[in-house]
Amino acid sequence: MNKILSKKEVEILLNKERELYNNFKSSSLKLDMSRGKPCPAQLDLSQGLFDVLTSSASVKGVQDYRNYGLIDGIPELKVVISELIEVEQGELIIAGNSSLNLMYDSLQRAMQFGIFGEQPFNKQNKLKWLAPVPGYDRHFAITEAFGIEMINIKMNSDGPDMDAIEEAVLDPAVKGIWCVPKYSNPQGIIYSDAVVERFAKLKPAAKDFRIYWDNAYMIHTLEKTDAEMMNILLAAKKYDNEDIVYMFGSTSKISFAGGGIAFVASSPKNIAEIKKHMSVQTIGHDKINQYAHYLYFKNANNVKKHMLKHSKIIAPKFEAVLKVLDSELKPLNIAAWSKPRGGYFISCDLPKNTARRTVQLAREAGVIFTPAGSTFPYGRDSDDSNVRIAPTLPDIEDLTTAMRVFCCAAKIAYYEGLLN
Ligand SMILES: Cc1ncc(COP(=O)(O)O)c(C=O)c1O
Numbered sequence: 332m333n334k335i336l337s338k339k340e341v342e343i344l345l346n347k348e349r350e351l352y353n354n355f356k357s358s359s360l361k362l363d364m365s366r367g368k369p370c371p372a373q374l375d376l377s378q379g380l381f382d383v384l385t386s387s388a389s390v391k392g393v394q395d396y397r398n399y400g401l402i403d404g405i406p407e408l409k410v411v412i413s414e415l416i417e418v419e420q421g422e423l424i425i426a427g428n429s430s431l432n433l434m435y436d437s438l439q440r441a442m443q444f445g446i447f448g449e450q451p452f453n454k455q456n457k458l459k460w461l462a463p464v465p466g467y468d469r470h471f472a473i474t475e476a477f478g479i480e481m482i483n484i485k486m487n488s489d490g491p492d493m494d495a496i497e498e499a500v501l502d503p504a505v506k507g508i509w510c511v512p513k514y515s516n517p518q519g520i521i522y523s524d525a526v527v528e529r530f531a532k533l534k535p536a537a538k539d540f541r542i543y544w545d546n547a548y549m550i551h552t553l554e555k556t557d558a559e560m561m562n563i564l565l566a567a568k569k570y571d572n573e574d575i576v577y578m579f580g581s582t583s584k585i586s587f588a589g590g591g592i593a594f595v596a597s598s599p600k601n602i603a604e605i606k607k608h609m610s611v612q613t614i615g616h617d618k619i620n621q622y623a624h625y626l627y628f629k630n631a632n633n634v635k636k637h638m639l640k641h642s643k644i645i646a647p648k649f650e651a652v653l654k655v656l657d658s659e660l661k662p663l664n665i666a667a668w669s670k671p672r673g674g675y676f677i678s679c680d681l682p683k684n685t686a687r688r689t690v691q692l693a694r695e696a697g698v699i700f701t702p703a704g705s706t707f708p709y710g711r712d713s714d715d716s717n718v719r720i721a722p723t724l725p726d727i728e729d730l731t732t733a734m735r736v737f738c739c740a741a742k743i744a745y746y747e748g749l750l751n
């Protein structure tokens with residue numbers, strides 16, 4: 332708000348919002364904007380996956396896929412994924428259904444067995460991890476579960492603050508960093524080539540430092556064409572530094588959430604180490620689902636075309652959210668939000684010390700948002716300002732209502748703050 336308001340004026344504005352809020356409250360809303368889940372129409376796009384395998388279909392490629400084996404994935408799908416993420420097939424493991432699971436396992440292996448002959452993490456004294464903020468709560472939950480101290484790194488419009496990262500990695504206790512490099516969760520930021528290049532040549536003091544490059548939204552555009560981004564593994568090879576990165580991804584938001592295919596790509600040396608431990612953990616992953624995905628998508632180009640169908644469904648939902656934010660909060664000039672070109676989220680920065688109150692008020696009116704603070708390690712947003720908005724699941728009518736409630740709650744929290 333640009334103009335300084337008198338106490339009386341604030342009270343009038345607050346009462347007006349409270350009246351509106353009570354109307355929302357009495358309409359028994361039950362809306363959930365908390366998690367980035369695909370909507371049914373998006374899931375329907377992959378319904379054909381159920382048709383490609385029938386009892387009379389052959390499930391044989393290089394071997395009978397109904398049987399054990401091929402721990403790093405079936406070759407047919409490796410061709411598709413390696414083309415999609417621009418890596419060599421020997422740099423890729425196609426595994427089970429969840430990339431988050433692969434990230435957890437990678438860290439668990441480092442804890443228990445160490446990396447490239449270094450001391451296991453859990454035998455080292457102090458462990459630290461870099462966390463670009465705001466970021467993905469489930470990443471932070473993993474490092475927190477392993478007792479690793481997280482250090483916040485500020486996000487800029489072109490990626491995390493690389494000066495801060497280059498300085499932080501001089502500490503040998505710093506063992507890794509979480510990155511969602513394309514259409515980041517929650518801001519939708521695309522790391523610039525300059526940022527990717529600086530990551531690619533990063534020289535941390537710890538030999539067992541790894542970049543956890545979670546490319547969850549690698550082709551998840553909201554536009555007609557997908558944004559370009561530099562490939563970190565290719566870039567790292569130029570600097571003889573390809574062991575520094577684990578790239579993760581999955582088809583959770585391409586085919587089915589939690590029912591797709593997950594993968595990890597890295598240098599052949601890292602892949603060999605992962606495979607060594609993985610082959611103790613399992614005899615092989617679900618090749619039937621891998622084969623179904625191959626039969627359904629056939630090639631990388633078809634996967635990209637499929638993503639444009641997702642974009643058509645969800646882009647109008649993002650627009651609906653932005654429209655309400657623009658009409659309700661922009662005139663007050665008290666908040667800022669991202670306008671992503673892809674991914675699953677909009678990140679909204681409310682006035683300081685109002686995010687928790689806003690989310691609480693919205694919840695009491697029947698609209699659930701991701702808890703304030705959860706985009707920061709340990710749930711601690713020192714400004715109490717950031718809220719992650721997930722537009723994909725509800726229909727446009729519900730989204731619009733949910734966002735009106737959100738904006739009304741944000742205004743109440745703001746006016747209450749002014750009076751205190
Ligand atoms: C950044 C990011 N990584 C990973 C995941 C989960 O991926 P998966 O379903 O492959 O475990 C999500 C889901 O929201 C995500 O936002």
